[in-house]
Amino acid sequence: xxxxxxxxxxxxxxxxxxxxxxxxxxxxxxxxxxxxxxxxxxxxxxxxxxxxxxxxxxxxxxxxxxxxxxxxxxxxxxxxxxxxxxxxxxxxxxxxxxxxxxxxxxxxxxxxxxxxxxxxxxxxxxxxxxxxxxxxxxxxxxxxxxxxxxxxxxxxxxxxxxxxxxxxxxxxxxxxxxxxxxxxxxxxxxxxxxxxxxxxxxxxxxxxxxxxxxxxxxxxxxxxxxxxxxxxxxxxxxxxxxxxxxxxxxxxxxxxxxxxxxxxxxxxxxxxxxxxxxxxxxxxxxxxxxxxxxxxxxxxxxxxxxxxxxxxxxxxxxxxxxxxxxxxxxxxxxxxxxxxxxxxxxxxxxxxxxxxxxxxxxxxxxxxxxxxxxxxxxxxxxxxxxxxxxxxxxxxxxxxxxxxxxxxxxxxxxxxxxxxxxxxxxxxxxxxxxxxxxxxxxxxxxxxxxxxxxxxxxxxxxxxxxxxxxxxxxxxxxxxxxxxxxxxxxxxxxxxxxxxxxxxxxxxxxxxxxxxxxxxxxxxxxxxxxxxxxxxxxxxxxxxxxxxxxxxxxxxxxxxxxxxxxxxxxxxxxxxxxxxxxxxxxxxxxxxxxxxxxxxxxxxxxxxxxxxxxxxxxxxxxxxxxxxxxxxxxxxxxxxxxxxxxxxxxxxxxxxxxxxxxxxxxxxxxxxxxxxxxxxxxxxxx
Ligand SMILES: [Cu+2]
Numbered sequence: 001x002x003x004x005x006x007x008x009x010x011x012x013x014x015x016x017x018x019x020x021x022x023x024x025x026x027x028x029x030x031x032x033x034x035x036x037x038x039x040x041x042x043x044x045x046x047x048x049x050x051x052x053x054x055x056x057x058x059x060x061x062x063x064x065x066x067x068x069x070x071x072x073x074x075x076x077x078x079x080x081x082x083x084x085x086x087x088x089x090x091x092x093x094x095x096x097x098x099x100x101x102x103x104x105x106x107x108x109x110x111x112x113x114x115x116x117x118x119x120x121x122x123x124x125x126x127x128x129x130x131x132x133x134x135x136x137x138x139x140x141x142x143x144x145x146x147x148x149x150x151x152x153x154x155x156x157x158x159x160x161x162x163x164x165x166x167x168x169x170x171x172x173x174x175x176x177x178x179x180x181x182x183x184x185x186x187x188x189x190x191x192x193x194x195x196x197x198x199x200x201x202x203x204x205x206x207x208x209x210x211x212x213x214x215x216x217x218x219x220x221x222x223x224x225x226x227x228x229x230x231x232x233x234x235x236x237x238x239x240x241x242x243x244x245x246x247x248x249x250x251x252x253x254x255x256x257x258x259x260x261x262x263x264x265x266x267x268x269x270x271x272x273x274x275x276x277x278x279x280x281x282x283x284x285x286x287x288x289x290x291x292x293x294x295x296x297x298x299x300x301x302x303x304x305x306x307x308x309x310x311x312x313x314x315x316x317x318x319x320x321x322x323x324x325x326x327x328x329x330x331x332x333x334x335x336x337x338x339x340x341x342x343x344x345x346x347x348x349x350x351x352x353x354x355x356x357x358x359x360x361x362x363x364x365x366x367x368x369x370x371x372x373x374x375x376x377x378x379x380x381x382x383x384x385x386x387x388x389x390x391x392x393x394x395x396x397x398x399x400x401x402x403x404x405x406x407x408x409x410x411x412x413x414x415x416x417x418x419x420x421x422x423x424x425x426x427x428x429x430x431x432x433x434x435x436x437x438x439x440x441x442x443x444x445x446x447x448x449x450x451x452x453x454x455x456x457x458x459x460x461x462x463x464x465x466x467x468x469x470x471x472x473x474x475x476x477x478x479x480x481x482x483x484x485x486x487x488x489x490x491x492x493x494x495x496x497x498x499x500x501x502x503x504x505x506x507x508x509x510x511x512x513x514x515x516x517x518x519x520x521x522x523x524x525x526x527x528x529x530x531x532x533x534x535x536x537x538x539x540x541x542x543x544x545x546x547x548x549x550x551x552x553x554x555x556x557x558x559x560x561x562x563x564x565x566x567x568x569x570x571x572x573x574x575x576x577x578x579x580x581x582x583x584x585x586x587x588x589x590x591x592x593x594x595x596x597x598x599x600x601x602x603x604x605x606x607x608x609x610x611x612x613x614x615x616x617x618x619x620x621x622x623x624x625x626x627x628x629x630x631x632x633x634x635x636x637x638x639x640x641x642x643x644x645x646x647x648x649x650x651x652x653x654x655x656x657x658x659x660x661x662x663x664x665x666x667x668x669x670x671x672x673x674x675x676x677x678x679x680x681x682x683x684x685x686x
Contacts, residue, residue: 032126032424032434032484033143034065034546051122052627054164054641054679056173056194056212058114058122062142063601065124066497066544066560069579071460071654074244074251075196076212079109079460081654082124082140083499084540084564084578087459088445089476091134095146095233097260098135100329102281102306104348104447105247106460108254111142113237115192115216117162117175120145127482127497128436131359131374131418132314132321138440138478138503147177148231149186149222156180160685164639168677169210171196184225191217198243201672202649208663209243209250209290230263243290245663245671246462246656249302250291252284271316279308288338292662296339302347304333319363326356331446333457343390347457350385353446359418371423377415380443380475384410384450395524397517398453401468404517405452408471412449416441416475434484434497444473448507448533454522462656463576463613464668466527467509468518474535478503494547499540506538508568508575509612531612537569559585565608576613580606580620580653593631600624606653616657616670621650623673629681639681647676 036051051061059078062068071079071086080090092099092110099110123143125133133141159178165171175192198210215238222231239254262275283306288299312325331351337343361374386406392399420438427433447459447469454466461467484497509531512518522530542564550556561583566575586599602622609615627641651670658665665671 032422033123034126035121035123036061036065051116051119053116053162053173053175053683054166054681055116056171056196056214057112058116058119058144059109059111061122062124064560064584066495066546067126067140067499067542067562067564068124069562069654071462071577071656072652073105073246073460073462073656074107074212074242075199075210076112076194076214076239076242077107077109077244077247077251077460078111079106080111080142081577081579082142083542083544084566084575085139086577087461088136089139089442091129091137091141092144093134093141094144095148095260096262096275096312097258097277097279098308098310098327099258099279100281100306100308100327100353101459102254102256102283102304102331103285104304104331104333104457104459105244105249105285105462107244107247107251107285108239108256108281108283109460111144112239113216113235113256113258114144115175115190115194115214117160117177117192118146118190118216118218118235120147127434127484127499128420128422128438128440128480130361130372130422131376131420132323132361135325135327135355135357135376135378136442137418138442138476146220146233147179147188147190148220148233149179149181149188151181151184151186151222151224151229152226153179153181153186158686160683162681162683164679164681166196166677166679168674168679169196169199171679184223186222186224187219188222189217189219191215199674199677202644202647202675203672204675205664205672207245207658207665207671208292209245209660211290212242213240214238214242215240227266228263229266231261233260233262234258235260241290243660245291245658245660247460248456248464248659249285249287249300250289250660252286252289252301254281254283256281269317273312273314273316275310275312277308277310279306279310281306281308286338291660297337299337299339300335301338302333302335304331304348306331321361321363323359323361324357325359326354328352328354345389345391345453346387347453347455348384348446348450349387350383351446351450352381352383354381355379355443368426369423370425371421374418374420376418378417378441378443379413379415381413382411382443382446382449384446384471387452389453395521397520400517401452401521410450410471412443412471414443414475416443430487430489432486434482434486434495436480436482438478438480440478440480442476444475444507444533448473451533454518454525454527454530461576461613462659463610463615464527464657464659465509465613466522466525466530468512468515468530468532470533473507473533474505476503476505476507476535491550492548494545496543496545498543501540503538503540505535506568507533508536508538510534510536511612538566538575539569540564540566540575554589554591556588557585558588559583567608573611574608576610576615577654578606578608580604580618594628595631596626596628598624598626603650603653618651618653618670621648623648623650635685637683639683640679641681642676642678644674644676649675
């Protein structure tokens with residue numbers, strides 16, 4: 001690992017314009033981007049945003065990016081949060097592909113398909129994401145560049161091996177990649193394996209269902225003669241028994257294969273790039289194998305299948321970027337009881353979710369006032385096949401819900417738009433002003449439309465509430481502004497941003513009061529107050545700051561400050577699962593082959609919680625982590641680190657609430673983070 005600094009840096013465009021290239025060929029300079037490059041041997045900058053090979057979940061890298069955070073439903077099940085929005089509100093482009101989760105509770109959220117050895121960089125668009133960054137970017141956009149073959153490099157063979165071990169929960173990672181190229185052809189391959197047992201909190205209490213086991217492999221084969229490029233890639237991911245204690249079930253397995261063909265044609269006048277992708281994912285989850293469930297008739301096993309096609313064509317023509325892209329996914333999920341062969345719920349049957357889209361973006365970026373203007377139109381359509389339940393025979397309320405769903409028209413079609421303007425004004429050598437405004441729309445997800453029996457299959461909300469959907473949901477419309485300033489002098493840099501957005505028709509659960517069948521069935525499932533996905537209005541605003549400052553040749557400091565507040569406009573309540581106010585400060589040290597990083601993360605208590613979602617308040621806390629490494633030579637580096645150095649017992653607000661029986665934690669208790677843990681790591685590059 002590069003325990004450390006190896007970790008990385010990278011800052012805004014302003015600090016390091018050349019990193020743009022790594023972000024996206026098409027990212028204009030007026031878009032503010034924070035990029036984490038994959039950890040590597042030699043780090044040339046002070047850590048700003050960091051990625052570490054030791055973290056099993058790449059989503060955790062987000063916690064060092066201003067405005068970003070992670071909703072954790074399990075050790076390797078992280079859902080990206082940005083400025084108070086999360087889940088399907090945030091676009092994730094992974095190697096140019098949109099990954100669609102097979103699990104209706106996002107156990108395989110898009111970032112879970114990553115591992116550090118396959119990632120070149122992870123970037124978050126700061127402020128209002130440009131229209132080019134994805135189809136549904138209402139809450140922001142994350143762009144992950146994957147490592148791929150480099151035919152032009154003409155190198156014999158290069159690669160890396162990474163291994164780490166954590167004594168706390170017997171966690172291990174073994175991964176590596178290989179790269180070779182010759183005569184305009186290149187090949188890149190990688191493999192990765194991560195495993196761990198259940199972890200303990202600072203008071204030695206075991207968190208049941210916190211183990212994980214994931215294996216991945218992939219390859220990229222590419223031809224590039226400098227003008228024409230074409231590549232094919234394959235990514236395989238297999239997750240075996242892995243806990244998700246904040247959800248009602250654990251992962252039995254997730255098996256996914258992703259195929260991709262892409263190409264690029266470059267002339268002096270334009271660049272034309274294209275991509276076609278296919279993904280096939282099968283997923284089994286249950287509530288009895290990894291957690292205690294004494295009631296045999298309440299054992300449930302869900303099998304979920306998703307297949308996704310996606311495509312993209314982009315033309316860069318002088319200052320224009322024109323694009324056509326889309327994704328078409330199908331979802332099925334059946335719930336069974338292994339102890340009762342008659343039991344079957346068709347939870348989602350033949351659900352189709354299609355989003356096709358066109359965009360145009362214009363950038364002016366060669367003067368002291370630069371701007372980017374973009375517009376996107378999206379054609380969203382969806383449909384669902386007939387559902388059924390073996391319970392309908394005996395239960396008239398289940399029958400009533402089944403009949404109502406099958407009789408209604410489940411096909412939908414919405415045309416939605418995004419309009420975005422971003423600008424940067426360079427005032428002088430020290431100051432740059434950043435301002436953006438946008439109108440963004442998002443059509444409802446399939447869970448929000450097609451949950452027909454009250455269930456917790458909500459894309460990973462993990463609030464313990466049962467929900468039903470509404471096929472007639474309107475698209476969300478957000479009116480957003482972002483204003484920031486960047487200051488730099490003598491190596492010191494600081495960039496505060498304030499943001500505000502008003503979201504009309506924000507999709508959120510509201511109480512079901514007028515549907516006795518829903519209330520009766522929910523009651524049967526143990527939830528007396530079920531929720532229905534509904535259009536409400538909401539407001540989200542806040543402030544985030546990042547900064548860094550050198551102390552001397554060896555020491556430097558960097559830090560973050562994040563504040564976000566989300567409220568409902570219809571009633572006096574707060575939005576659900578919003579990150580509490582937090583600060584981070586890291587002290588970096590580097591001398592010859594030695595590197596070290598000491599960091600403090602402080603989170604305030606969160607009192608602003610959603611009553612309707614039964615959200616619990618959480619206490620504030622501070623955590624200290626340390627890591628160090630020694631570069632033995634140009635190839636080999638060894639590292640060691642301690643997380644939660646002071647063995648503080650704390651419960652991250654975004655970590656959710658325990659739903660797994662048989663733990664040292666009661667069901668309904670906030671899940672504690674890991675107690676003090678020590679790890680060692682080893683990196684070899686050649
Ligand atoms: Cu699942």
